[in-house]
Structure formats: C-alpha cells, structure tokens
Amino acid sequence: MHRSLLRSPSAGLVIVLLALATILTLVAGTHVDPVSGSTVNNFLNAHTLIQMATDASTFAIMGVGATLVIISGGIDLSVGAVYALAGVVMAMVLRAIGPVGPLMTVVAGLATCLAVAFICGLANGVMVVGLRVHSFIITLGTMWILRGVAFVISHAESILVPASLTRIAKASLGLGTSLSPVPLLAMLAVTALGSIYLTRTTMGRHVFAVGGNAEASRFSGLRVNRIHRSVFLWSGLTAGVAAFIGASFYGSATSSDGTGYELYVIASAVVGGASLSGGKGSALSAMLGALLIVLIRQAIRTLHLDQNYEWIIIGTAMIFAVVLDQSSSRLLAKRLSTTP
Amino acid sequence: MHSRRWLVTISLVTIAACAKGGDKPAAPASKTFRIGMVAKSSTNPVFVSARTGAEAAAAELSKSMGIDIRIDWLTPPEEDGTVQAQRIAQAVNDGDNAILVSASDAGKVTGAINDAVDRGVPVMMFDSDAPLSKRFSFYGGDDMAMGREVMSELAAQMHGKGKVAILAGNQNAPNLQKRVEGVKEEAKKYPGITILNTFNHIETPQEAAAEVLRAQNANRDIDGWAMIGGWPLFTGALLTDLDPAKVKIVAVDALPAELPYVERGLAPVLLAQPTYLWGDVSVRTIIDHVYLKKPVPAHVDMKLVRVTKDNLGQWSRQLKAWGFTDVDPKYLALPN
Numbered sequence: 001m002h003r004s005l006l007r008s009p010s011a012g013l014v015i016v017l018l019a020l021a022t023i024l025t026l027v028a029g030t031h032v033d034p035v036s037g038s039t040v041n042n043f044l045n046a047h048t049l050i051q052m053a054t055d056a057s058t059f060a061i062m063g064v065g066a067t068l069v070i071i072s073g074g075i076d077l078s079v080g081a082v083y084a085l086a087g088v089v090m091a092m093v094l095r096a097i098g099p100v101g102p103l104m105t106v107v108a109g110l111a112t113c114l115a116v117a118f119i120c121g122l123a124n125g126v127m128v129v130g131l132r133v134h135s136f137i138i139t140l141g142t143m144w145i146l147r148g149v150a151f152v153i154s155h156a157e158s159i160l161v162p163a164s165l166t167r168i169a170k171a172s173l174g175l176g177t178s179l180s181p182v183p184l185l186a187m188l189a190v191t192a193l194g195s196i197y198l199t200r201t202t203m204g205r206h207v208f209a210v211g212g213n214a215e216a217s218r219f220s221g222l223r224v225n226r227i228h229r230s231v232f233l234w235s236g237l238t239a240g241v242a243a244f245i246g247a248s249f250y251g252s253a254t255s256s257d258g259t260g261y262e263l264y265v266i267a268s269a270v271v272g273g274a275s276l277s278g279g280k281g282s283a284l285s286a287m288l289g290a291l292l293i294v295l296i297r298q299a300i301r302t303l304h305l306d307q308n309y310e311w312i313i314i315g316t317a318m319i320f321a322v323v324l325d326q327s328s329s330r331l332l333a334k335r336l337s338t339t340p
Numbered sequence: 341m342h343s344r345r346w347l348v349t350i351s352l353v354t355i356a357a358c359a360k361g362g363d364k365p366a367a368p369a370s371k372t373f374r375i376g377m378v379a380k381s382s383t384n385p386v387f388v389s390a391r392t393g394a395e396a397a398a399a400e401l402s403k404s405m406g407i408d409i410r411i412d413w414l415t416p417p418e419e420d421g422t423v424q425a426q427r428i429a430q431a432v433n434d435g436d437n438a439i440l441v442s443a444s445d446a447g448k449v450t451g452a453i454n455d456a457v458d459r460g461v462p463v464m465m466f467d468s469d470a471p472l473s474k475r476f477s478f479y480g481g482d483d484m485a486m487g488r489e490v491m492s493e494l495a496a497q498m499h500g501k502g503k504v505a506i507l508a509g510n511q512n513a514p515n516l517q518k519r520v521e522g523v524k525e526e527a528k529k530y531p532g533i534t535i536l537n538t539f540n541h542i543e544t545p546q547e548a549a550a551e552v553l554r555a556q557n558a559n560r561d562i563d564g565w566a567m568i569g570g571w572p573l574f575t576g577a578l579l580t581d582l583d584p585a586k587v588k589i590v591a592v593d594a595l596p597a598e599l600p601y602v603e604r605g606l607a608p609v610l611l612a613q614p615t616y617l618w619g620d621v622s623v624r625t626i627i628d629h630v631y632l633k634k635p636v637p638a639h640v641d642m643k644l645v646r647v648t649k650d651n652l653g654q655w656s657r658q659l660k661a662w663g664f665t666d667v668d669p670k671y672l673a674l675p676n
Contacts, residue, residue, distance in 0.1 A: 031435020034460030040435075047459075048433040055426050156511035156540070158421070158447040166451060178455045250425055252447025254512045257422065301430050307414055308382055 013272065013288035020295055028302050035177075043302050050179050052294050054249065057183035058083075058242045060290035062261065063268035064194035065238030067286040068231040070269050071198070073211040073278030074135035076232060078124060079239040080261035081146035086116040086243035087253035088150045091159035102164040109165055113244040114237060120146055121236020125229035135232075143262065150255035158254040161247055169248035186245050187287060190238060194283030197234075207231060211278030267318050268293060292317075371407040375626055376431030376439040377619070378424050379415040380468065380513070384543060385574060385595055386615040387415060387442070390466070392663045394440070394619025401627055409627065411619075412436055419510055419543065421445025425452035428463070432456045438626045441475075442467035442618070446514050449473070462630050466618045468515040476629055479622050479640040481613070483515045486592060487522020487568060489644060493609045494564050494590040501532030502563030505555055507548065507591075509569045511540040519568035519592070536562060545574035553581055567591035573598035573607065582606055594647040596659055596667045602652055603671070612645040612655065616662040651676055 021043070028043035042048070062079045069076045090112040097108060124142055128135045170180040198204040209217045210227045218224050247253040272289030274281030296317060300310055377394055379387035391413055398409040412434075414427040421444045429452055431439050439456055441463060443449045453463045453473040465478040494504065506523050509516045520538055527533050536559055541551040548571030556562055563586070570593030572578055578589075584606040591598070594612035601607035621640060628634040647655045653674025660667045 033435075034437075042434050045433065047429075051426070051429045051433055151511070156517075158445045158512055158514070160447050170451070178459050246422065249451075250422055250448045251451045252421075252445065254421070254445055254447075256420075256445075256510075256512050259420065260418070298430070301414075301434060304412070307427075308417060311417065 010272075010282065010284050010288055013285060013292060017288065017292060017295060020292075020299065024295075024299055024302050043298070046175070046179055048298070050175075050181055050184060052291070052298055053184035053187065054180065055297070056287075056290040056294040057187040058246050058258075058261065059264045059268045059293065060187045060287040061190045061242040061245065062235075062239050062265045063272070063286035063290050064190050064283045065235035066265045067194070067269045067272070067274050067281045067283055068198070068207055069135070069235045070266070070274045070276060071211045071278060071281040072207050072228060072231045073214065074128065074228065074231065075139065075266065075276070076124065076135065076235045077139040077262045077266075078120065078143040078146060079235060079265050080258035081143045081150070082117055082120045082236055082239035083243045083246065083258035083261060084253075084255055085120065085146045085150040086113040086240045087247035087257050088154045088159065088255055089113075089116045090244065090247060091161050091253040092153065094162055094165070095159060099162070102168060105162050105165050106168060109161070109248065110244050113240040113247075115240075117236040117238075117240025117243070118233065119236075120239075121233040122229070124236065125232030128232060129225045129228050147255060147259075154253075154255050156255060158252045160252045163251075165248045166251045169245065180249070183245050183249055186241065190241060191283050191287040194238075194286075198283055203227070203230065208279055211280070213279075264290075264293065267314070271318055373407055373409045373438075373627070373631060374412055374436045375409065375623060376412045376414050376428070376434075376436040378427050378431070378439065378441045380424075380442050380444045381419045381543065382413070382415040382417050385597070386593060386613065386618075389595065389615040389662070389664070390442075390618035391415075392619065393616035393621075394623045396616075396663060397620040397623040401624070405627075405631075407631070409623070411623070419444040419513070421448030421512075425449050428452040428456055432459050432461045436461060438630050439463045440619075440622050440626065441465050441470070443470045443514070444468070444510070445512055446470040446472070462626070464622055464626050464629075466622045467613075468513060477625055477636050477638055477640060479618065479625065479642060480515070481642040481644060483518035484522040484525070486611070486644065487519035487524075487566075488526040489522075489611055490519070490566050490568060490590050490592060491523045491526035493611065493646075494566050494588065495526075495530045495533055497588040497590065497608055498533070498564045500530050503534050503536045503559070503561050504564045504566055505536050505559070505562045506538040507552060507565055507567040507569070507572065508538050508540050509543045509548070509571060516568055523566045523568065541571075543569070543571055545571055548572035549575045549577040552578060556582065556587070563587060565589045565591075569593060570595070570598050570610065573601050573610075576600070579604060579606065592644070594645070594655060596656070596664050599647075599652060599656065599668065599671055602647060602649060605649075608648060610647040612647050614642065614645060616659075617642070 025044040028041055030039050030041055033040050066076055090109050093112045094109055124139055127138045169182050171182055172179050173181055206222050206227050210224050214224055268290035269286045271292055272285030296314055297310055394411045398411050402409045416423040424444055425448050428439055450470050450473040453470055453475055456463050457474040463475045465475045467480050469478040506520055508520050527535050539551050539555050541547050552572050570591040573591055574597045584604055589607040590609050591607055592611050594610035602610055625636050629636045652671055653676050656667045656671035
C-alpha cells in the first residue's frame with residue numbers, strides 16, 4: 001500500500017511541495033500582525049496558504065480540463081479566452097437581470113458561465129474533428145475569436161458582478177476574517193471529479209487509449225471522434241467553472257481577463273507529468289502542478305527576490321521538469337528493450 | 341524517477357534560498373517600515389520612474405527620520421488586475437506596513453484593497469484610482485481634464501482644423517478611458533476638427549508605434565494625434581516615418597526618450613506627468629498618514645508640466661535631478 005502510494009506519479013510532486021514549503025517556512029522570517037498583534041511566520045500562516053490555493057485554483061481547475069485534452073493527444077489554447085468570455089457574459093447577464101436573491105444570483109451566474117463554456121468547448125471539439133485540423137491551430141484561432149467577442153460585447157468595460165456573489169465567493173465558512181476557502185474547495189471538487197472521470201469511468205479510460213494510440217483505439221472500436229469532442233467540451237466547462245469562481249471572487253469581469261492563462265494551464269498539466277504526445281497525465285498531478293507554480297511564485301515573494309525574475313524561474317523549472325521526465329522515459333524504454 | 345525529476349526543482353529553489361541567505365528577512369525591527377508598491381506594469385518606463393521616485397524618497401526619509409523605509413516592488417510584468425489583486429494580498433500576508441497601488445482595473449483590485457485595510461494595512465493609490473475602495477488617499481490628476489488639455493493643445497497646433505486620431509492604450513484602464521472621453525469632449529468645441537477614430541493597443545512602445553504607423557498608412561489624411569499616453573514616443577520609429585510638416589502630435593508624458601520629438605517639432609507640446617513624483621509624493625504621504633499620524637487629503641492633485649522647445653533644457657535638467665541617467669547631454673546644455 002505504502003509502496004504503491006510512493007510510486008504514484010503524484011507522490012514526487014507532493015514531496016517537492018512539502019520540501020519547498022518547509023524551506024520557505026524556515027527562511028521566511030516573521031512579522032507582527034497589525035490587527036491581532038501576534039507574531040506570524042511570513043510563509044506558514046493561514047492567509048498565505050489560502051491565498052496560494054486561491055491563486056492556484058484558476059489554473060488548477062482549467063488544468064484538469066486541459067489535462068484531458070493533453071492525454072487525448074490534443075491541446076487547448078483557448079481556455080484563457082473562454083475564461084474571459086464566460087466571465088464577461090456572466091457579468092452582463094447578472095447586470096441585465098438586476099438585483100435578485102443570492103441563490104438566484106449564484107444559479108444564474110454559474111448557469112451562464114457553463115452555458116457559454118459549453119458552446120465554446122463544443123465548437124472547439126466539432127471544428128477539430130470536423131475540419132481535421134490540428135487542435136493547436138483551431139484553438140489558436142478560437143482563442144482570438146472568443147477574446148474578440150468578449151471585447152466587442154463588453155465594449156472593453158470592466159463589468160462589476162453583484163456584491164452578493166462576491167460575498168459568497170469570499171465567504172470565510174467560519175475560518176476567520178479575510179480567509180476565503182471557496183476557490184480552494186472548488187479546486188478540490190473539480191480535481192476529485194476529474195480524477196474519478198479519468199480513473200473510474202470507461203470514458204476516462206478511453207481518453208488514455210486514444211491518446212496512447214488513436215489508430216489502435218479506432219480499430220478496437222472506440223468512437224475516437226466522439227472522445228476528441230468530449231475532451232474539448234470538458235476543457236471548456238472547466239474554464240467556465242474557473243471563470244465563475246474568478247469573476248465572483250475578484251468582483252468584476254473584463255475582456256482582458258485570463259490573458260496568458262493558457263500557458264500557465266498547460267504548464268500546470270505538463271509540470272504535473274502530462275505528456276504532450278498524449279496517453280499520460282492525471283487530474284491530481286495537474287492540480288499539484290498548478291500549486292507548484294504558485295508556490296514558486298510565492299517563494300520569489302517570500303525570499304524577497306525581484307518579482308521580475310518570476311518568468312525566468314518558472315520557465316527554468318518547467319524545462320528541467322520536462323527534460324528530466326523525457327530522459328526518465330527514454331531510460332525506461334531502454335531498460336524494457338534490453339529485458340529478455 | 342519522478343522524485344529525481346523534482347529533486348532538480350527543489351535544488352533550484354534551495355539555491356535561490358541559500359543565495360538570499362544573507363538577506364533573510366528577519367522579524368522586522370520596530371523601526372522598519374515596508375511599503376508594497378503595485379504599479380500597473382514593470383515594463384512601462386513611467387512606472388519604473390515612479391519606482392525610482394519611491395525608492396529615493398524612502399532613502400531620504402530613512403536618513404532624516406531614523407527609520408528603515410523599504411519599497412517592495414510587486415508590480416506585475418504585464419497589466420493584469422487579477423495579478424495586482426493577488427499581489428496586494430501577498431503584501432498583506434508578508435507583513436508590509438502600507439501598500440501603494442495604481443489600478444489596472446479598479447473593479448478587480450477594490451476587494452483586495454478593502455481586505456488589506458480590514459486587516460490593518462492602509463492603502464494609497466496613485467495614477468489610476470479605485471474610488472470605491474477604502475484607500476485613504478489618491479495622488480493623480482483629473483483624467484478628464486488631462487484629455488481636454490491634450491485636445492486643446494493639439495487644436496492650437498492644428499489651427500483648429502483637420503482630422504485627429506486618438507491613441508488610447510489599454511482599453512480596460514479606467515483612467516485612460518476618462519482621458520479619451522476628455523479628448524472627445526474638448527474636440528466638440530472645434531467645428532473644424534474631426535475625430536477619425538480611437539486606437540487601442542498593448543501598452544508597449546513597439547506595439548504602440550506599430551499601431552500609429554498602421555493607422556497612419558490606412559488613413560493618410562490624419563493631421564494630428566491626440567496621444568493620451570506617450571507609448572510610441574519611446575521608440576524612434578515615428579521620427580522617421582511621420583512628417584512634422586503634415587502631422588502634429590500632442591502626448592501625455594515627457595521622459596528622456598521622448599524629447600527628440602519635441603526638438604524636431606513632431607510633438608511640439610508634451611504634457612509631462614511628473615511620474616517620478618508618483619512614487620516620491622505617495623511615499624511621503626504614506627509616511628505622514630501611517631507613521632506620523634498626520635492628516636492627509638483624500639486627493640493629492642497632480643499638475644501636468646507643459647514641455648515645449650522653450651523649456652526643453654529646464655525639463656531635461658529636472659529629469660536628471662530625478663535620477664534619470666539617459667537624458668541627452670545636448671538637451672541638458674540648452675539655456676531654457
């Protein structure tokens with residue numbers, strides 16, 4: 001049991017996260033909380049940990065959907081634009097509806113985000129399959145189209161969402177002032193659902209099969225096109241969930257939201273061990289990958305390094321991770337080929 | 341294998357941690373005062389100038405008051421209201437004593453500012469306000485008035501007639517939207533002036549210059565540019581591609597790289613924001629309010645400085661005094 005846990009692809013990431021967190025706790029220093037007057041560690045405190053989870057939640061939630069696409073052998077560059085469009089449309093719909101009760105606001109907001117994301121994901125899937133063009137090109141195109149639509153319909157305004165929605169997204173759930181675990185809980189829920197889908201359902205297994213070898217899957221009778229369509233649909237839907245959480249939490253939506261998020265999302269999946277050639281990846285590892293990226297960003301802050309080095313450090317860590325992953329795969333293949 | 345893979349990542353951050361060992365932030369002494377500075381973009385020269393001003397003021401006040409005032413530069417590399425909100429929260433979590441913000445998107449940062457204030461960390465705004473937040477003060481100009489001034493100066497240069505294009509930067513920035521509104525309002529006063537279009541772009545010098553050239557090539561009849569920010573003038577591209585005899589520019593900002601445009605007459609008037617003072621005045625206001633408990637105004641008004649050939653030397657010397665190292669010596673030598 002213990003052995004299988006340690007051998008799991010996520011175990012290495014968990015060890016790294018814990019090791020980094022330990023180092024940061026030791027070197028972070030302390031400060032006096034201006035409200036309580038107590039001395040708190042600059043890293044190991046509830047506010048920083050919840051803030052990190054909040055920062056990671058957007059990438060992690062979208063990372064689960066992106067991982068499905070990557071496992072199937074494709075890529076989705078449009079998630080940031082879907083995030084922006086879903087958020088903008090939600091804010092506009094809620095503005096048009098006017099003041100309603102908190103429950104109705106949540107239902108209308110979430111339904112709008114999911115509906116927009118569903119349409120975007122479906123459009124991506126249908127075009128990738130129907131036009132037989134690589135998903136990189138299709139989603140690159142839809143990335144610009146969807147962001148353009150968000151820009152045009154919002155007139156580039158920053159549209160506020162109802163305060164009641166922000167209060168719910170920032171609810172402390174009994175944890176204390178300014179602690180908001182809702183994005184963290186949403187991240188855990190989406191990751192759990194993604195893990196169940198990938199490891200406990202036939203459809204999930206089929207995604208791995210298609211990503212591992214599409215032709216063999218086709219000859220085995222799998223409906224490959226349907227599977228390709230479904231992964232883009234899931235990717236769109238996770239972007240919709242992230243947009244709902246993000247716009248609700250930060251209190252507004254604009255057409256420039258989520259700019260560049262697609263790269264963080266793909267990085268989360270890849271750092272989590274997903275293979276861009278397909279057939280490999282996990283929802284849990286994508287979440288851990290997102291947490292690792294945010295933890296590295298936090299380390300830059302905690303160590304008082306110049307923030308301008310963030311991209312360099314994240315880029316370097318990602319290249320190292322992927323290169324070592326490929327080396328280990330080659331080594332494994334070599335060992336297997338020499339085994340009698 | 342996976343553990344090995346991650347060992348490298350651990351090593352990278354450990355090396356970084358060790359490298360910073362000597363700088364390890366101990367529990368702040370009672371006389372240490374940290375100000376988190378969250379400007380819009382660390383690649384925009386005007387905010388680099390604001391940082392210089394903030395650090396200079398912090399150094400000067402540290403010396404005169406006997407406290408260690410530090411500026412934590414938390415500005416994102418690119419404009420992003422969400423990242424700004426995250427960095428405001430980080431500053432609070434890390435024990436900063438006050439925060440100085442220029443909002444890329446007021447809607448996005450208002451919640452984070454209010455959370456910071458609720459947790460006992462005062463917030464001051466500069467350049468671009470978040471008026472619905474709990475910030476205690478704002479240092480900046482009236483953006484509508486700024487836009488009107490740009491148009492008024494341009495109309496004078498164009499003798500009240502011709503076609504005008506507006507260069508407007510990031511379409512989501514509320515302060516820029518107001519400036520555009522100001523330009524359009526003022527243009528209504530001049531029957532001979534037509535506003536052709538408003539051009540938005542990514543706020544980098546190259547993107548801005550490319551947008552101007554694209555627009556100018558597509559609309560050969562543009563006679564004047566009302567630039568509510570000076571982005572393209574940080575490149576030399578327009579000096580060679582636009583004819584000062586046919587096109588006039590009036591822009592906000594007058595940093596060293598933009599001064600050749602004044603000299604050549606392509607931009608006969610630049611309306612300089614004292615961007616250095618964004619940092620300088622804001623740090624002094626924060627220290628007055630938070631450390632010395634003095635009353636400060638909710639709005640500290642910022643005046644534009646009109647830069648023309650007549651005061652090019654004087655303005656250049658002012659920039660040099662503010663710490664700019666790239667001022668052309670030939671401008672410094674000018675009598676006026």
